[in-house]
Amino acid sequence: MKPDHIYKQELKKIESKLTAYFKGKNPESLYKPSKYVLEGGGKRIRPFLVLTSAKAVGGEFKQVYNAALAVELLHNFTLVHDDIMDNSEMRRGRPTLHIKYDQNTAILAGDILVTLSYESLLKDCKENSVKILQTFTHGIIEVCEGQSLDKEFELRSDVTINEYKEMIYKKTAALAEMCCSIGARIAGADKFNLKAAENFGKYLGMAFQIQDDLLDLIGEEDKFGKKIGSDLVEGKKTFLFIRALEKSKGNDKKLLMKIIKNKGIEYSEVDSYKNIYYRLNVIDDAKKEILRYTKLALKNANSLPDIDGRELMIWLANALIGRNK
């Protein structure tokens, strides 16, 4: 079967397992909102990373379905709480949870989601469970630290590219790394294969996040699902912004500093800032960086023993680099 067919097939299974997870759970005031979040869809990349990593080190999908659900539950916990913190009103074309219900409901729904993620993961833990759970826990700690850094950066004007990379590592790549790690660990990977699977996740995560920054500016609006230039409007410290600030001089620098000072710009100003980015060549810088991380991910994938798993990883990396949403 071709990788994209396997992906679609597994996606279906994950969707139905996620729905089943909430069946019959009470009280409704807690689980209905949690279910709403999970029904928002998404690419389910993180569970797929768990599956492919297990496969690539020589294991089977069926060993890690509960772990795959766990990382998706966990990911959605971070989305729910981040959306409150960022005042986001829409996600995947639907009202965010604190808008649909209220803030208290959303806080508690996030709390139960992270707890259910442990519950689900534990179902796939037999031997070596302490290490697996430590890896999982460490992944959540990184995500919280990353979110905290992201919020810190909003208030700072001197964020460097290295600090930015540390932040997106913690906020995005560490979780992808963790997904691959627990998939490989549960499937019984040796030390060498474990490291390669983890590196695949980590580098893919880095590429993914920088591409996310890029798509926010040059993506197609109807496919990306949010308004173009929202990072500029919100004054976010993205790869593009930090790189542009580093390279800029004179009037461009002044205009970029204005974003920091005013904590963002108007949508009507997006195009003129886009021109600055093009002028300073930071769009190309981002593309190069995405390519560099993707190549590192592929190198690690290629060192893994199972050909089917390897192919899935390579397909996934290429699909993500070619995505427009």
Added chain:
Amino acid sequence: MKPDHIYKQELKKIESKLTAYFKGKNPESLYKPSKYVLEGGGKRIRPFLVLTSAKAVGGEFKQVYNAALAVELLHNFTLVHDDIMDNSEMRRGRPTLHIKYDQNTAILAGDILVTLSYESLLKDCKENSVKILQTFTHGIIEVCEGQSLDKEFELRSDVTINEYKEMIYKKTAALAEMCCSIGARIAGADKFNLKAAENFGKYLGMAFQIQDDLLDLIGEEDKFGKKIGSDLVEGKKTFLFIRALEKSKGNDKKLLMKIIKNKGIEYSEVDSYKNIYYRLNVIDDAKKEILRYTKLALKNANSLPDIDGRELMIWLANALIGRNK
């Protein structure tokens, strides 16, 4: 050594271990607020339950210090998020976290606290770790469900005593039960002793919560640390309120229904409602119920093999029933 000396000695150790847990952690924007919460003090009953349970089944304190820290980190996670949800401005004589900092900081601090609780627990897990972690996770699920029920009850006028008991079981007693369970499990308890330790925690938790309801009304204000009658003011469905509503007729019933309709009363009205409670004898009902649960807790404690651990449990139960804060 006498139980109260052991308690004081262990309390000191727990305090210093809690402080040490946050040392050197970065980013500060995440860990400083979390540390602030833990510095608020408190009786540290939950860690003490872990310690005494390990001891009472024949183990040692030193086997479970990390597990003891874990339950305190976890408890503080629930306090931080509950304080946001309940709009509480003060706790233990200090501003709550979302007041001291802001709401986003408090959401994220709660998130890292629950994660650190797993991190700490995992340090004490060797054999049997899946069961221990499942017990821990199940405890958190119960707490979230309990909080959700508590919020549901705020909107309902027909809450029964049994529903109330289910709610406080989930919100308070299940966590105490879990503390005793993981303490006993890590110390290698057999099935019989495990169940007795769990029951001790569960019944103690039930007694503790009903007493909390009682102290809110008849406690000494300076010792209890919050204003007397705050549950009435907030229109909370406490043991006293539900029992009074069940027993009341005529004008008393009308006055009690008014609390539900208006979602609370003024502080100036507390005394007249206190009189209704005395007239309907629900203060005595609560005292009887506290005593009944405490006796059940003691019965279970007395069935455990280690005399020193047993004595600690008995001392703790008596100290809690005699407390005024």
